[in-house]
Amino acid sequence: MKAQHKFTVIFFFIVSSLFGQDYTLKINESQHRIEFVNKDKVLLVVDSIKFNYVLADKYKIIQQSDSKIQLQVHFSKVSDFNKVESEEDHDVLINFERKGDTWHIFTHPEWANDISIFMKDVQEHYFGICEGLQPDNDKSPDLRGKIVDFKAEGESSRIYENYASAWSAFYMSSNGYGSFFNTFAEGQYKFAINGQSEIYHRTGKLDWYLFFGTNGNEIITQYYNITGSPKKVPLWSCGTLFWRDENKGGKDEILNDVKKYTEAQIPLSTVYVDRPYSNGKNGWSEMDFSPEFANPAQWIGILKNQYNLRFMTWIGSCTFMDTSFPGILPGFMSYLDLSNPAAVKEFDKRLNAKQYAVGVVGHKMDRAEEFFPEGEPWYDGTPISERRNKYIFLYSKVVDSILTAHLGVDNFNFSRTAMQGSHKYLSALWGGDVRPSFAGMSGNLANAIRCGFLGYPDWGTDCGGYLGEKGRISEELYYRWVQWATWVGLFEVKIDGAGGKGEDRAPWKYSEAFLKKYRDASIEHMQLVPYVYSKINNAAKEGVLMKPLAYVDLSDTKTYNIWNEYIFGNDFLVAPVTNTDSVKNIYFPAGNWIDWYAPTNTYAGKTTAVITLSKDHIPVYVRENALFITGNNILIGNTKCWKKNLTPELFVHAFPGKENFSSEFTYVDLLDNNKLKVFNMTQSNGIATIHIEAVNEKSSLVIHTPTKVKEIKLDGKAVKYSFNAKTETISIALPKAKGCTLEIIK
Secondary structure, X not given: OXXXXXXXXXXXXXXXXXXOOOEEEEEEOOOOEEEEEEOOEEXXXXXXXXXXXXEOOEEEEEEEOOOEEEEEEEEEEEEOOOXXXXXXXXXXXXXXXXXXXXXXXXXXXXXXXXXXXXXXXXXXXXXXXXXXXXXXXXXXXXXXXXXXXXOOOOOOOOOOOOOOEEEEEEEEEOOOEEEEEOOOOOEEEEEEEOOEEEEEEOOOOEEEEEEEOOOHHHHHXXXXXXXXXXXXXXXXXXXXXXXXXXXXXXXXXXHHHHHHHHHOOOOOOEEEEOOOOOOOHHXXXXXXXXXXXXXXXXXXXXXXHOOOOEEEEEEEOEOOOOOOOOOEOOOOOOEEXXXXXXHHHHHHHHHHHHOHHHOXXXXXXXXXXXXXOOOOOOOOOOOHXXXXXXXXXXXXHHHHHHHHHHHOOOOEEEEOEEOOOHHHOOOEEEOOOOOOOHHHHHHHHXXXXXXXXXXXXXEEEEEOOOOOOOOOOOHHXXXXXXXXHOOOOEEEEEOOOHHHOOOOOOHHHOOHHHHHHHHHHHHHXXXXXXXXXXXXXXXXXXXXXXXXXXXXXXXXXXXXXXXXXEEEOOOEEEOOOOOOOOEEEEEEOOOEEEEOOOOOOEEEOOEEEEEEOOOOOOOEEEEOOOEEEEEEOOOOOHHHHOOOXXXXXXXXXXOOOOOOEEEEEEEEEHHHOOEEEEEEXXXXXXXXXXXXXXXXXXXXXXXXXXXXXXXXXXXXXXXOOOEEOOOOEEEEXXXXXXXXXXEEEO
């Protein structure tokens, strides 16, 4: 459990001070400066706060305690935008309130329209704000020296990316804090420009949070306390899915594709259909199923009953000039005014009657940031400075409310666009309409790394790429992309060209060697389902699934520019292959690392190694002392059509290493009402002790060790075992529905 830090509060020129340890907050009245210090290290220095671009000329402490401060700030001769020839003096009371390791700094002067916070450059590095590669298409997540706009405009002109559109007015600092300005108002962030950083937003409301912690998890969990816990996901969403950009053959093509996947024994759990599939404008505005997809209850029923698959649809928050829909905004896209109850009611009515009633259980959400008419007034009076950013938040909130009202928690929605707080209403993000090339793939990986700093737990890539009329891609690009998709939360593959043009890239249209790689990647992802399901559904405590290396260790300067590696959960180091090279330079962060596919290969932390690449998988490594769970048949989709043994089975993997460590894994047990079950492992005096919680599945403990061990005890009794020298593992069957303790004596 994370220990809370204690704050010292010091007021210069005030005969009052409070002392503690770890952190110090200093407010200097004469110099108009606010500092947060950790022992002797200055973490953050606020040089000034401007309202309407006016600098305060007096600071005065009005009230203070160990958790609350009230600072009076005086502004002289401020022009009021709404008054003629007005220059008035104003006193603003800025409140500082602390809860745990979070400071909330807030005020709201009625006369203010803009806020700027200026901070001294103390040689820190910054990560966050947006998923897109702002401002200069640099794949590095480090924003030091950059200027980033906070305005959710769809981006379609970059070399590497296309509509990667997740946002938050939130960033992490290498100094061990997170900054969140709680507003939808557009703004701009300048990081370490000419010795100064600046937060600017077009609002007069100061609502600023600072979260202090030693790593990304400690920071992001405080962020969740303010913005809401991430949405839980159903088990079936953690498996594998495919789709076409356009199903020209209608329902028959969908059923035939599923039949082909099943004949190839490639596991699936979900299918979705993209637009056009409805009647109305652009194959969407009626939100029903067109004649090519007639009798949806019947064929969606086949997908569920015969193949055990869930079915989802594409949706958009616009009607493409269908003006019969109530509560739409002017413009050629005809966006729904999601602040208008009439629009939301009709959206709900159509989706429920025409989709959920026939078996649809989720949505791919598109379009909210593209060609948005921000100048048009809203039903609820939202100011123009907030409309574009707030709209994509409302989109996720409205769709989640509709899904949950009719389907309960067994639903899934994923989007290419998101705003702070959307993680409470979105199951996952996908990285936009990526280009079908190694350049596009590498840019999308960089998007994923940036997205990790924003606190979105579940992310996926359009495997194979979205854009491009050619359709078919090279086998090498394809299998490298699928191998990467194995190690993300949302495994989704597009099997045609943009708009359904060009030659298909259905996996069975490639070589047998490729088909095997695709199948193996899909099978491995299904084996990771209990891991993925547990991590995403416990994200409120454990943070995002795909963790950037700097997120894990904010003090490791070698990680700041790394965009092509990440920590999967807490236990795996994943290094996707994004080119045709035969070797890859891989940086190993702190700790010791074991090759997941070749466990005789080990690597010391904080070193770089040149790794010869296998064509059968991408480089993946396990952290020494890791404890985690994988499984077979935990999620059964179309595999029921060819597998005879469908008994669920769990594998508890233990990698005991050096002395004096402890590790744990929280398993979300679907077969036991999603109870959180904590498995833990410690080692001292040459004995590794593993506590196993009771589970209803058949289960085994897999001990990964390079050498034989002296003895293994199960609940105090010695057990027989055999050592597999090739895999360097020992497997021991565990009692069913009964907790136990194992001791591994080296």
